[in-house]
Amino acid sequence: MKPKGPNRRFSHRLVVPAVLVAGLLLPFVFIRAAFLALDARAASICPSISTLLSPPVFPCFLSLLPSPLPIGLLQMLTVMSGMDSGCLGWTLRPRLLLDSSQDFGKELRRVYLEEAEEGGHNKLDPRLVNAAPDSLDDLMSEMSSSSSYQHLDLRTLLLKTKAMLLKMDQKVQSARLRALIFQHLASTGIPKSMHCLSLRLAEQYLVNAAARSSLPPPEYASCLTDNSYIHIALITDNILAAAVMVSSTMTSAADPEKVVFHIITDKKTYTSMHAWFAIHPVFPAILEVRGLHQFDFPPDVNAVIMDTVEELHRSSSAYRYYRGADEESRRLLALKPSTFSLLNYMRIHLPELFPKLERVIFMHDDVVVQRDLTSLWYLDLHGLVMGAVSAQESDDEGSGDGLCLGKTFGDYINFSNPMLTTSPSSYINVHGWRASTSLICKHGESTTSPGNTSSGLNWQALRNPKLNRESGFALWPMGSLPPALLAFHGQVLPLNRSWLLSGLGWQMPDPELLQSAAVIHFSGPGKPWLETGHPELRKIWQSQLNHSDELVSSCMVV
Incomplete structure (x- = not known):
């Protein structure tokens, strides 16, 4: 008996859909089975992280x-x-x-x-x-x-x-700290050529009578206290830097015979410094080289200076072994020679160093003078103690100094500390000044006199690091600039910014500013006597040295 047609046709109709459905579903079934098998295997060799990724864990x-x-x-x-x-x-x-x-x-x-x-x-x-x-x-x-x-x-x-x-x-x-230390040491180190020069000059002082000749000659000694001359003071132990500053000033001076240089150094460098300027006279200018050990201070002045010396030694020991939150930055600062240099603090005592002078132009050793300083010398300070270029003025000119140096008192001094009794609001936003080229004038009793408190703080306490040491070095970073800013507050006449271009140790300044500045200051790590200095700027500094000089060439200074 033949089967009925409709049933056979119905079964044929189901074959095609069934095959299509099976073709679609079977791959997913196999894939899912494979994942389950692999997941089961993984569970046997490592813990599930579903607990780790759950919200509570x-x-x-x-x-x-x-x-x-x-x-x-x-x-x-x-x-x-x-x-x-x-x-x-x-x-x-x-x-x-x-x-x-x-x-x-x-x-x-x-x-x-x-x-x-x-x-x-x-x-x-x-x-x-x-x-x-x-x-x-x-x-x-x-x-x-x-x-x-x-x-x-x-x-x-x-x-x-x-x-x-x-x-x-x-x-x-650790790598970052090592890089900072190496960079810091490179910027503060003394090249072998400068060590060579210092030793050769010390030898000349011993064997060469000309290197021991009087500075200045006896017939010009009276000019050292004559206020009709232009007096320029430099406190340094860097012989080459002093030579460049003096040479550039003489080259730029309109009347070099009216210029008197006062170079103050320490006992260690005195013989070499004296020998250099005795062998290389700066006639017609007048120049003296004096060591700190050669000053004969009155008893009261000597007591003030000795307090500074003794307290500086105490602060140096305490600072090197201090442990605090900013320990790494303190370690870097402690490696800087000028941090605890007695010469660096002697600039605070300029009135005691030159008691008979009414005014003096103070210079840093890392400067080059490009213009006559006569107009600066005769500048009317309107009864104030000092004339200096404002930090705001020099930074606004794009010198680059403001990238790494503070502009206001608040960048240097912690006015929130209760040991500073003065009102923070009256100081914190006050703009500082650049001391690398400054005119200091003595007008009887002023803020430079011991015991004067017109600046809101005790001047005697600010003249040495004792106040800062007793605070755990929380008032200001070690150095002479922060207390000097406070001590001379209200007694500084802002000078025209063309007198000083600073920050040449950080970056190359604008060429027009470089050419027009009366004094250029190599502030920053790129000192011109180091390889870290900018090549074009180093040429300006090196141009003031006599490359044919026997001592300079034999020690391969340039």
Whole structure:
């Protein structure tokens, strides 16, 4: 009996749809089965991270990690945060339903904000940090090894990750500090050529009678206290720098025979400094070289200066062994020779060094004079003590000095400290001045007189570092400039900015400003006698030296 046609036709109609449905479903079934099998295998060799990525645990994991996170680790955690279960995370459902990057970012911000409010990170055992992997690749290699997988747990993963990041951070901080120290030493070191010159000059002082000749000659000694001359003071132990300053001033002077140079140095450098200027006279100008050991001060003045010397030694010892939050910056400052240099503090005592002079032009040793200083000498100070270029004026001209030096008193002095009784509002925004070229005038009783308190602070306390030492060095950075700013506050006449261009040790200034400035100051690490100086600016400084001089050429100074 033949089957009915309609039943046979019905079965043929189902074949094509059934094949199509099976073709669509079977691949998904096989893929899903494969994922389940792999997930089961992974569960046997490593813990599930679904607990780690759950809301109660994930913030705790993030809180163990220092900030900022490396990009590689951040990407790894972002991928992990989109997985549902299994340490290798082969399920796809949450990744299709959630925006993992936004979720992770929100959670990361929330955790770190909470951590900042709670007071920071927990500390790890230093031994664990030292034994941590050196990089993220090393961490991944260690974690992927079979031996690590057998003993892997959540706490181990977190501790290893945090230890690795802390170790990397310590390496970065250490490298940064070493770079700063090397740069600092390069900018404050004395080249071998300058050591050679100093030794050769000391030898000349011993064997050459001309190198021991009087400075100035006896017939000109009276000019040293004659106020009709232009008196220029320089306090330094750098022989070459002093030679360049004197040479450039003589080259630019309209009446060099009316100029008197007063060079003050220490006992160690005195013989070499004296020998240089005795062998290289600056006639028709008048020049004297005096060591601090040669001054005969009255008893009261000697007591004031000796207080400064003794307190400077105490502060030096205390500062070198001080431990505080800014220990690294203090270590760098302690390496700077001028920080504890007695010569650096003697500029505060200029009235005692030259008691018979009514006014004196004070110069730093790292300057080159390009214009006659006669008009500066005769400048009317309107009864004030000092004339100097404002820090704001010199920085606004784009000299580059303002990039690294403060402009206002508040950049140097901590007025919030209760040991400073003066009102912070009256000082903190006051603009400072550049002392590299300044005219100091003596008008009887002024702020330069001991005991005067017109500046709001006791002048005697400011003339030595004692007040700062007793505060734990919290009032100002070590140096003579901060207390001098306070002591001369209200007694400084701002000079025209064309008198001084500073910051040449930081960067190349505008050529027009460089050419028009009366005095250029190599403030900053790029001193012209060092290789760190700008080549074009070094040529300006070196042009003031006689390259054919036997001492200069034999020591290969230039």
